[in-house]
Amino acid sequence: MSEPDRFDAVGLRRAVLQSWEASPTRFREDANAEEDLKLGGYRDRLLVELAQNAADAAGSGGVLSVELVGDELRVANTGTPLSAEGVAALASLRASAKREGASVGRFGVGFAAVLAVSEEPSVLSTSGGVAFSAERTRQAAAQLPGPAEELSRREGAVPVLRLPWEVEGTPPEGFATEVRLPLRSEVDAAALLDSCTDQAPGLLLALPALSEIRIGRQTWRRVDEDADRVVVQGPVRSDRWLVHRASGALSQSVLSGLGAENRSAAHWQVTWAVPLDSEGVPIPLAEDVLHSPTPTEERLSLPARLLASVPVEADRRRAAASPATDEVLTFAAECYPALVDKLPGEHRTALVPLPGFPLSDVDDKLRQGVNDRLRVSAWLPGAADKPVAPLEARALEYVSSELVELLDDVVPGLLDPELSDARHRRSLHALEVSRLGAAEIVEAVTGLGREPSWWYRLYDALAPFEDSDPQVREEFTALPVPLADGRTASGVRDVLLSHPESDLDPAALLSTLDISGLRIAHPEATHPMLEKLGAHPAGPAELLDAPPLAEAVRSSVSDAMAGADVGPLAEAVLKLVEESRTRDWLGALALPDDEGEHRRADELLLPEAALLSVIDTEHLGGGAPLSVLDAEVAQRWPTELLTSIGVLDGFGVQVEESPAEADERFPDSHQWWAEQEADRPEEWPPARFVGIRDLDLVAADAWPEAISLLTRDPETLRALREPHGYSAWWIARYALIEGHPPRHWRLPGADELAGVYDPVPEVELDEEALRLAGVRAELRIDDGEDAEDLLERLGDSDRAIRAGTALRAHRVLSEAVAAGVVDPSELDPPEMVRSVSGAVVSTGRAVVLDEPWMLGVMEAPLVIAGGSPDQFDAEALAELLDLPLASEENTLRVPDEGRTQRWSEVGRVASSCELLGIAVPEGEVALHDKLRVQASTGEHQVHWWVEPAGKVHAERTPDGLARALAWATGSWPQRFALTALLADPEATTLLR
Numbered sequence: 001m002s003e004p005d006r007f008d009a010v011g012l013r014r015a016v017l018q019s020w021e022a023s024p025t026r027f028r029e030d031a032n033a034e035e036d037l038k039l040g041g042y043r044d045r046l047l048v049e050l051a052q053n054a055a056d057a058a059g060s061g062g063v064l065s066v067e068l069v070g071d072e073l074r075v076a077n078t079g080t081p082l083s084a085e086g087v088a089a090l091a092s093l094r095a096s097a098k099r100e101g102a103s104v105g106r107f108g109v110g111f112a113a114v115l116a117v118s119e120e121p122s123v124l125s126t127s128g129g130v131a132f133s134a135e136r137t138r139q140a141a142a143q144l145p146g147p148a149e150e151l152s153r154r155e156g157a158v159p160v161l162r163l164p165w166e167v168e169g170t171p172p173e174g175f176a177t178e179v180r181l182p183l184r185s186e187v188d189a190a191a192l193l194d195s196c197t198d199q200a201p202g203l204l205l206a207l208p209a210l211s212e213i214r215i216g217r218q219t220w221r222r223v224d225e226d227a228d229r230v231v232v233q234g235p236v237r238s239d240r241w242l243v244h245r246a247s248g249a250l251s252q253s254v255l256s257g258l259g260a261e262n263r264s265a266a267h268w269q270v271t272w273a274v275p276l277d278s279e280g281v282p283i284p285l286a287e288d289v290l291h292s293p294t295p296t297e298e299r300l301s302l303p304a305r306l307l308a309s310v311p312v313e314a315d316r317r318r319a320a321a322s323p324a325t326d327e328v329l330t331f332a333a334e335c336y337p338a339l340v341d342k343l344p345g346e347h348r349t350a351l352v353p354l355p356g357f358p359l360s361d362v363d364d365k366l367r368q369g370v371n372d373r374l375r376v377s378a379w380l381p382g383a384a385d386k387p388v389a390p391l392e393a394r395a396l397e398y399v400s401s402e403l404v405e406l407l408d409d410v411v412p413g414l415l416d417p418e419l420s421d422a423r424h425r426r427s428l429h430a431l432e433v434s435r436l437g438a439a440e441i442v443e444a445v446t447g448l449g450r451e452p453s454w455w456y457r458l459y460d461a462l463a464p465f466e467d468s469d470p471q472v473r474e475e476f477t478a479l480p481v482p483l484a485d486g487r488t489a490s491g492v493r494d495v496l497l498s499h500p501e502s503d504l505d506p507a508a509l510l511s512t513l514d515i516s517g518l519r520i521a522h523p524e525a526t527h528p529m530l531e532k533l534g535a536h537p538a539g540p541a542e543l544l545d546a547p548p549l550a551e552a553v554r555s556s557v558s559d560a561m562a563g564a565d566v567g568p569l570a571e572a573v574l575k576l577v578e579e580s581r582t583r584d585w586l587g588a589l590a591l592p593d594d595e596g597e598h599r600r601a602d603e604l605l606l607p608e609a610a611l612l613s614v615i616d617t618e619h620l621g622g623g624a625p626l627s628v629l630d631a632e633v634a635q636r637w638p639t640e641l642l643t644s645i646g647v648l649d650g651f652g653v654q655v656e657e658s659p660a661e662a663d664e665r666f667p668d669s670h671q672w673w674a675e676q677e678a679d680r681p682e683e684w685p686p687a688r689f690v691g692i693r694d695l696d697l698v699a700a701d702a703w704p705e706a707i708s709l710l711t712r713d714p715e716t717l718r719a720l721r722e723p724h725g726y727s728a729w730w731i732a733r734y735a736l737i738e739g740h741p742p743r744h745w746r747l748p749g750a751d752e753l754a755g756v757y758d759p760v761p762e763v764e765l766d767e768e769a770l771r772l773a774g775v776r777a778e779l780r781i782d783d784g785e786d787a788e789d790l791l792e793r794l795g796d797s798d799r800a801i802r803a804g805t806a807l808r809a810h811r812v813l814s815e816a817v818a819a820g821v822v823d824p825s826e827l828d829p830p831e832m833v834r835s836v837s838g839a840v841v842s843t844g845r846a847v848v849l850d851e852p853w854m855l856g857v858m859e860a861p862l863v864i865a866g867g868s869p870d871q872f873d874a875e876a877l878a879e880l881l882d883l884p885l886a887s888e889e890n891t892l893r894v895p896d897e898g899r900t901q902r903w904s905e906v907g908r909v910a911s912s913c914e915l916l917g918i919a920v921p922e923g924e925v926a927l928h929d930k931l932r933v934q935a936s937t938g939e940h941q942v943h944w945w946v947e948p949a950g951k952v953h954a955e956r957t958p959d960g961l962a963r964a965l966a967w968a969t970g971s972w973p974q975r976f977a978l979t980a981l982l983a984d985p986e987a988t989t990l991l992r
Contacts, residue, residue: 024146333369345381587646602646732774
């Protein structure tokens with residue numbers, strides 16, 4: 001039996017009843033306060049509050065037991081037994097007996113949580129027991145006038161926990177105290193136990209003084225594996241937690257804003273905890289509440305649980321709005337990096353709060369504070385196993401240990417390669433960690449001095465990412481590349497890659513040469529990725545296509561003249577050409593001649609060159625255009641190789657596509673260009689220029705042999721056959737055969753030119769060679785010089801020129817003037833001309849026949865004609881010869897009108913026209929038995945005549961009618977056929 005009234009329960013009841021009696025308002029206040037706690041602040045917090053009391057009582061190693069006995073819930077704990085001060089606290093509002101030390105509960109109001117399930121709670125301890133009862137309190141209050149009246153208004157509701165009664169009983173063996181709660185009829189006992197079961201693991205973590213919680217037959221134990229790890233072992237599973245604890249004193253400035261009870265707790269305590277899986281990997285929380293240290297209703301979105309001595313409101317559901325709260329939260333944020341730092345490096349980013357909307361004001365403050373501290377604290381695993389603060393950190397965009405190792409001493413704050421994995425990306429972004437992508441990597445390594453093998457390793461580490469994204473590939477094209485000559489190229493494009501494993505490494509061949517702009521990658525840095533990024537394999541062809549090499553070749557002669565040794569360059573270039581093909585610019589390569597001087601390759605002849613037999617010796621050696629190649633060089637290299645780069649054996653051919661103007665390197669090319677442009681303006685400029693070089697260097701007496709060389713070589717033969725080409729044009733004018741240009745002569749078989757041109761002498765050239773050289777095969781006027789020469793020949797009385805040949809020559813001349821090939825104003829008129837009779841007469845007496853009917857009244861030796869009226873331009877010929885037209889001398893008239901008939905009525909005209917396919921003229925003809933024309937000197941008999949007014953006259957003879965009809969129909973070439981038809985109808989048989 002317990003000692004009577006050891007907790008002064010009688011005195012406590014007396015004091016309360018006296019206060020109620022003295023002030024019924026006090027009764028109402030107590031009833032209202034307790035009702036508020038029951039319905040509001042301590043709703044659903046039964047186990048939490050009893051566990052806090054158990055933890056405060058235990059100090060450490062406490063055990064809490066919860067079981068249902070019938071309709072009574074019993075909660076027992078170990079530790080300090082119930083005391084008189086404790087009972088007084090239970091029976092008062094906001095007057096806790098726990099004033100010193102790190103107790104969890106405050107104010108003495110937590111026990112009010114029992115009212116949610118029971119109206120008859122009791123507390124049994126090894127030191128005695130007390131009970132509270134709603135019914136006994138109602139009976140006591142009913143004896144007091146004021147409370148009795150209030151009681152009726154409240155329908156019997158009373159403050160249960162104000163009047164304690166001492167009771168008999170002891171807690172279960174091994175426990176110091178037991179709370180017994182007879183459950184109200186409406187309480188679901190099974191659901192209540194389930195709720196306790198859910199809360200048990202969290203309470204063991206929140207209350208270190210408790211080591212075990214038993215609920216029914218289930219047991220949870222807390223095991224502190226070490227200072228940082230806690231395991232809560234349950235009946236079904238074990239929860240592992242990584243924790244970090246810290247504590248300190250609150251500043252006096254923030255304590256001043258707290259109440260007296262809270263000011264006595266001048267220390268703060270913080271515990272951060274994150275659950276771990278069986279492998280020790282953190283399981284970040286998605287959502288939680290602030291624990292102070294037991295759960296509040298302040299929602300948090302941090303990955304770890306915060307248990308902190310944050311000042312809370314009286315109902316322990318909300319953090320108190322006070323400077324002390326802010327300070328504790330600040331301390332908590334500052335401690336957070338220490339929790340993170342306790343995790344393995346690859347798991348630390350899991351505890352970074354990710355961007356999102358805060359769930360409460362406390363959550364907002366904590367998230368900002370935690371992220372701020374995480375940004376400046378050194379906790380991220382660095383590449384060199386040294387922690388790095390996020391604000392100083394750089395994370396690679398790509399997961400590559402090799403790349404991190406290479407860049408560790410290049411990029412300050414480079415993070416462990418594991419952190420480049422996608423699962424860390426959001427966390428690092430939230431911390432504003434700079435990322436090192438393709439462009440940043442290129443920037444970081446630009447300007448570095450490293451061994452070529454280091455660069456190879458860098459390219460090898462980057463290669464897996466080069467194909468991942470076209471943008472990445474584009475950025476990587478700016479990567480530096482170490483060159484074979486010790487320089488570093490600031491970009492991959494146009495770099496040439498050596499191939500040391502090949503028999504001939506062209507890059508190595510050139511790497512020792514000082515060729516400005518030639519970028520050959522160092523063999524030890526040559527990686528396959530470089531070719532993908534725009535570098536070119538440095539094979540012979542690629543090197544020969546490199547502009548710097550071409551430029552070095554072009555300047556090689558001037559370099560040699562300045563004293564530079566260009567032999568190695570020539571050696572390297574010739575080896576490259578052996579393995580590839582020639583290039584146009586290789587003709588500029590400096591090679592030694594037989595006098596020890598360096599000349600362009602295309603200015604050198606092979607020692608046994610066929611061209612030596614036709615070139616004038618004054619054009620060889622010294623300052624002459626050509627020289628002979630050094631014999632040792634000629635013996636060292638194959639002839640085909642030397643000629644492929646321009647060294648001469650025969651005549652060289654130069655081809656220029658789409659020329660814009662004449663090439664000054666070819667003599668008289670401007671004249672040729674101008675003539676061709678005038679002749680064919682619609683086809684000018686030409687699509688290409690093909691020229692045979694060095695024609696002007698041929699000795700005067702060696703042209704037949706030179707022409708033979710030109711026509712035996714397929715390349716020069718094609719150049720000579722080029723339509724309207726320069727080479728044939730030049731040879732025809734400036735080559736010499738027996739002292740004269742080729743166009744001075746005619747082919748032996750060109751009989752129509754007989755008398756005008758002399759046959760070419762025997763020079764052992766076939767007809768095509770002679771023709772290509774310009775020897776004439778037909779009457780043709782190509783320019784004013786041709787015209788002037790032909791006129792001179794026609795006026796040479798020593799030449800026996802047939803009348804027909806003269807006619808054709810005059811026709812060709814008139815056509816050249818009409819076509820613009822010849823400009824009469826640029827030529828001097830001839831003094832002597834050749835008439836239709838073949839006679840040579842002075843131009844002072846001659847006229848040009850422009851009206852054919854006048855030939856019948858003129859002296860043939862004085863008449864110049866060019867064939868039929870429809871085949872030549874008489875005015876053009878008259879202008880060229882500076883002679884009058886025959887029509888200008890016409891003062892003749894027909895004295896006899898004759899008999900006028902329509903052409904269609906003249907016998908046999910219609911049938912003759914039909915047979916020849918000629919339309920019968922619409923006009924008329926005046927017919928005469930004898931047609932005469934009258935001049936001042938007398939009359940002349942003619943076969944036909946046309947008056948200036950256009951009237952046509954004709955003799956009644958087949959010849960007269962035929963000529964007039966041919967004129968009228970414009971069919972002059974058919975006049976002989978008409979003559980035959982008009983003379984004999986049976987002539988149709990002959991025509992057929």
